[in-house]
Amino acid sequence: MDLPRNEHIATVEGVDVDVRHWIGGERVASDRTFDDISPIDETVIARVHAAGADEVDRAVAAARAAFPTWAALGVAGRAAILRRVAEGIEARIEDLARVETRDNGSLIRSHRRGVMPRVAMNFRAFADFAEHKLSHPDMEVPGRGHRQRISYDPAGVVAIITPWNAPLMLATWRIGPALAAGNTVVVKPPEWAPLTASLLADIMHEAGVPDGVFNVVQGTGAEAGAPLTAHPGINRLAFTGSVPTAGVIAKAAAENIVPLSYELGGKSPLVVLEDADLDLAVEIAVEQFDNAGQVCLKAARMLVHSSLVEEFTARVVAGAEKLVQGDPREEGTDVSALISRRHFDQISGFVDRALADGATALLGGGPNEDLGGLYFRPTILVGAPEDAEIMTEEVFGPVVTIQSFETEEEAVAKANDTRFGLAATLVTGSKEAAERVSAQLDAGTVWVNCFFVRDLEAPFGGNGKSGIGREGGLWSFDFYTDIKNSVFSPGGWKE
Numbered sequence: 001m002d003l004p005r006n007e008h009i010a011t012v013e014g015v016d017v018d019v020r021h022w023i024g025g026e027r028v029a030s031d032r033t034f035d036d037i038s039p040i041d042e043t044v045i046a047r048v049h050a051a052g053a054d055e056v057d058r059a060v061a062a063a064r065a066a067f068p069t070w071a072a073l074g075v076a077g078r079a080a081i082l083r084r085v086a087e088g089i090e091a092r093i094e095d096l097a098r099v100e101t102r103d104n105g106s107l108i109r110s111h112r113r114g115v116m117p118r119v120a121m122n123f124r125a126f127a128d129f130a131e132h133k134l135s136h137p138d139m140e141v142p143g144r145g146h147r148q149r150i151s152y153d154p155a156g157v158v159a160i161i162t163p164w165n166a167p168l169m170l171a172t173w174r175i176g177p178a179l180a181a182g183n184t185v186v187v188k189p190p191e192w193a194p195l196t197a198s199l200l201a202d203i204m205h206e207a208g209v210p211d212g213v214f215n216v217v218q219g220t221g222a223e224a225g226a227p228l229t230a231h232p233g234i235n236r237l238a239f240t241g242s243v244p245t246a247g248v249i250a251k252a253a254a255e256n257i258v259p260l261s262y263e264l265g266g267k268s269p270l271v272v273l274e275d276a277d278l279d280l281a282v283e284i285a286v287e288q289f290d291n292a293g294q295v296c297l298k299a300a301r302m303l304v305h306s307s308l309v310e311e312f313t314a315r316v317v318a319g320a321e322k323l324v325q326g327d328p329r330e331e332g333t334d335v336s337a338l339i340s341r342r343h344f345d346q347i348s349g350f351v352d353r354a355l356a357d358g359a360t361a362l363l364g365g366g367p368n369e370d371l372g373g374l375y376f377r378p379t380i381l382v383g384a385p386e387d388a389e390i391m392t393e394e395v396f397g398p399v400v401t402i403q404s405f406e407t408e409e410e411a412v413a414k415a416n417d418t419r420f421g422l423a424a425t426l427v428t429g430s431k432e433a434a435e436r437v438s439a440q441l442d443a444g445t446v447w448v449n450c451f452f453v454r455d456l457e458a459p460f461g462g463n464g465k466s467g468i469g470r471e472g473g474l475w476s477f478d479f480y481t482d483i484k485n486s487v488f489s490p491g492g493w494k495e
């Protein structure tokens, strides 16, 4: 069992993690800590220093102090340093993977092969992109005789608040472009999985990121998050998390007129048309249990043409039944545990109420009694009434519903019958239907005959309650910069 080694360092899976904050290029202690509990076995793996308003003030001040020099370094200078950060991440993929897996219970094999390499890409891609797109000092738009020079100026200090389900990936997706654009950053990682943010601070330091450019304050939402969102010294607020928290944060940001970028929850559909490749549809459906279903983009509502629904359902149940549930540190594990006891109880409550509302569980429906702890069985529900809670609320666990439809119009209406609009997945054998139906689906991302493909240069975000704004490529820089138009008169010069 891993236990804290001393009050500053926790050794987690053989990796030393400093549990203090990282502010202004140094480790800063608090007089309070919170317990970081691993979902794998509910043991305390670290006692992490807990920030309040004082530490947040200090971090914002450090970021403000570092801003002019970092901004003045220019795109190429910053890009060179951020590429070294990417290399530093690549050199520590195994450490990052082990710590993230222990901290939030996600699969080590996903981290080794996909997530951590992507974390490095979040720096390299945005460094490249900034260098190619933002370094043109004379990006111009036509004017009526005047020259109009467009520049993307850094905005200042960016506050970044992230959730626990993919902490390092989601944080760096914001940190990469924010730093590349010339801002400085204060990150508040999730209290359920804070550790990889601390390792990232080490990597940043070793890569030569100047003191104060990147800061980490750890703590709960109420004690560390709230003072950060309300801080008058921040210029942008990037939040990934739940809708209720987003509402609270918006009020704080409104007070200081701080622009927000929100990536929130979802209740996304998977639409399987009559002409779909059933093998592909089943494969995509079974994928929805990845990360124990704790994925914002997950297709939680499966809508299947009536002619296919019986076979689809039987095959998805059979596929999900074969998934291996267990310790995520094992390469062979497919489904792990839920993040916390509180979350486990919430998921159990959703499923119990769905069953009471008339749904039937064709698979799962409760805890995995063989494993105990926080392991909840992959659960497939059918027969829930359209207006049941399970059909409308984000569950954020290994739970999906299957419904059928008769016509394409009905499929689209059901798919769009949600206050969210993060993603939608469509499986069809017809190019025409692909074009027609994808155009009608109300979501920030629509996947056709694929799932989870995300290019860093493409826009990403949600409609409705799933978010505000888009990031990715130039859309990220639209948010993390102050775009300026300098209008030059054709005359008036002393040549």
Ligand code: NAD
Binding pocket: 161, 162, 163, 164, 165, 166, 170, 188, 189, 190, 191, 219, 220, 221, 222, 224, 225, 226, 229, 240, 241, 242, 243, 245, 246, 248, 249, 262, 263, 264, 265, 266, 295, 296, 297, 394, 396, 422, 462, 466, 467
């Ligand atoms: P959450 O809203 O409970 O917490 C997210 C972060 O906000 C945490 O760091 C938390 O400490 C902080 N926070 C909580 N209260 C705060 C306050 N009053 N002021 C400032 N910060 C506060 O969300 P969660 O449970 O950690 O994450 C799950 C949610 O995140 C789901 O709804 C999921 O869909 C969503 N999510 C969205 C995306 C996306 O890209 N759209 C990605 C991943 C997760």
